[in-house]
Structure formats: C-alpha cells, structure tokens
Amino acid sequence: LSLAVSASAFKDDKDISADYAEAVAVLDGMGVFKGYEDGSFKPTGDITRAEVATIIYRIYTGDVAKSDKSGLYATYNKFSDMTGAGWAAGYIGYCANAELVKGYPDGTFRPNQPVTRQELVTFYWRYANLAGCDMTISQGASLAEYQDGDSVKPYAKEAMLWAVDTGLIRGVDANTLAPNSTASRAMAATMLYRMVV
Numbered sequence: 001l002s003l004a005v006s007a008s009a010f011k012d013d014k015d016i017s018a019d020y021a022e023a024v025a026v027l028d029g030m031g032v033f034k035g036y037e038d039g040s041f042k043p044t045g046d047i048t049r050a051e052v053a054t055i056i057y058r059i060y061t062g063d064v065a066k067s068d069k070s071g072l073y074a075t076y077n078k079f080s081d082m083t084g085a086g087w088a089a090g091y092i093g094y095c096a097n098a099e100l101v102k103g104y105p106d107g108t109f110r111p112n113q114p115v116t117r118q119e120l121v122t123f124y125w126r127y128a129n130l131a132g133c134d135m136t137i138s139q140g141a142s143l144a145e146y147q148d149g150d151s152v153k154p155y156a157k158e159a160m161l162w163a164v165d166t167g168l169i170r171g172v173d174a175n176t177l178a179p180n181s182t183a184s185r186a187m188a189a190t191m192l193y194r195m196v197v
Contacts, residue, residue, distance in 0.1 A: 010028075010035050010040055010041040016186060019190070020189060022193070023190040023193035023194075026193060027192060028041075031065075032058045033188075033189050043184065045184065046114035047114065047182075047183055048111065048112050048114055048115065049101075049110055049111050049113050049114075049115050050088035050091070051088075051185075051188075052115050052123050053088060053095045053096075053100075053123075054070075054091040055192065056100050057100075059192065059196060060100060060127055070090030070094060071090045073090040073097070074093055076090075076094065076096065076097045078096045078097070079092070079107060079108055081108040081110065092109055092111060096109070099130070100127055101123055114183070116179065116180050116181065116182055116183065117177070117180070117182075117183050118156040119183075120188055120191065121156060122160075124163070124191060125162055137165050138165050141161055141165040143157070146171055148178065152177070152179045153179070160177070163191075168191055168195060
C-alpha cells in the first residue's frame with residue numbers, strides 16, 4: 001500500500017484536519033471509506049452502525065467495486081429492524097453472519113444509530129481477530145489510567161484495552177477515553193488506517 005497521498009476530491013476537504021487527512025485520502029483511494037453522493041466527506045459527522053458495517057465489509061472482503069456483491073447478502077437478516085436498512089442491508093447481513101458485527105439483546109441492529117467509541121473499537125477488534133492481526137495485549141495494560149476507564153461496558157473491555165495498548169485509540173485528553181461518546185467519521189477512518197497501514 002502506497003502512502004503517497006494526493007489531494008482528495010471531497011468538496012469539504014477544508015473541514016478535514018491535518019490529523020485525519022492522510023487516513024481519509026488513503027482509505028478513499030482504496031475504495032474502503034467513501035464520501036457521500038453530494039461529494040462531501042463530513043469528517044466531523046457521526047458515523048452510523050450501518051456505515052461501519054459497510055467499511056468493515058469492504059476492508060475484510062476486498063470487494064470495493066462500484067457494483068459490489070453486498071446485495072447477495074441482503075437476505076442474511078438476523079435482526080428485527082432491517083426493513084429500513086435499505087442500501088446497507090447486504091453489508092450488515094454479511095458482517096453479522098461473519099461475526100464481525102453484533103446487534104443488541106432485543107434483536108435489533110439499529111443501523112442508523114450513531115456508533116459510540118467503544119462500539120467502534122469492538123467492531124474493529126472483531127475484524128482484527130478474524131483478519132489474523134496480532135491481538136497481544138501487554139502484560140499490566142490497564143484502563144485504570146483513565147478516569148472513565150471503569151465506564152467501559154463489559155462487552156467492550158478487552159477490545160478497548162487492546163485498542164488503548166496498541167495506540168489504535170487515544171483518549172480525548174490525557175485522562176478521558178469517552179467510551180460512550182459518538183465516533184466521528186474522521187476518527188473511524190483514522191483508527192482503521194492505523195490498523196491496516
């Protein structure tokens with residue numbers, strides 16, 4: 001993968017900070033993380049659970065063609081609220097069946113709900129596991145250095161510990177992880193970039 005980054009073609013390029021620009025440009029160039037039909041990227045906008053399933057599908061399968069095969073998995077429905085999932089049904093169906101994403105205890109996936117930082121990390125952690133990445137966590141690694149480390153939900157603890165230990169995720173400041181805050185599109189791109197490059 002070449003790290004050479006050309007100027008991006010998003011109409012809101014000026015809103016993509018220097019901290020995120022390379023990640024956005026590289027993943028867009030790979031066809032994994034795309035912008036919207038209006039030509040924008042919306043870097044500070046919340047990323048939804050459906051959008052995360054889509055980028056995980058693309059990076060995991062390598063299927064980034066304009067007319068990708070995701071539609072073949074639209075009927076792989078494990079969730080009760082997929083009727084309104086529309087364009088994302090196949091991506092979610094594939095990822096759910098591959099155990100890359102999971103829904104909620106009530107049987108829903110909530111595709112249009114913004115993903116939290118700990119949900120995003122957990123989705124990426126599952127991808128990394130299945131993709132054969134090194135999942136080693138340093139001995140003595142802990143979330144205790146963050147004042148909100150104990151607010152990480154049980155399902156996300158191992159994933160968050162791995163992400164913090166490897167530098168995949170950073171606190172919003174030196175003392176705060178903000179696991180329940182929503183993740184931005186730029187943050188999601190940067191975390192994925194750190195994993196695959």
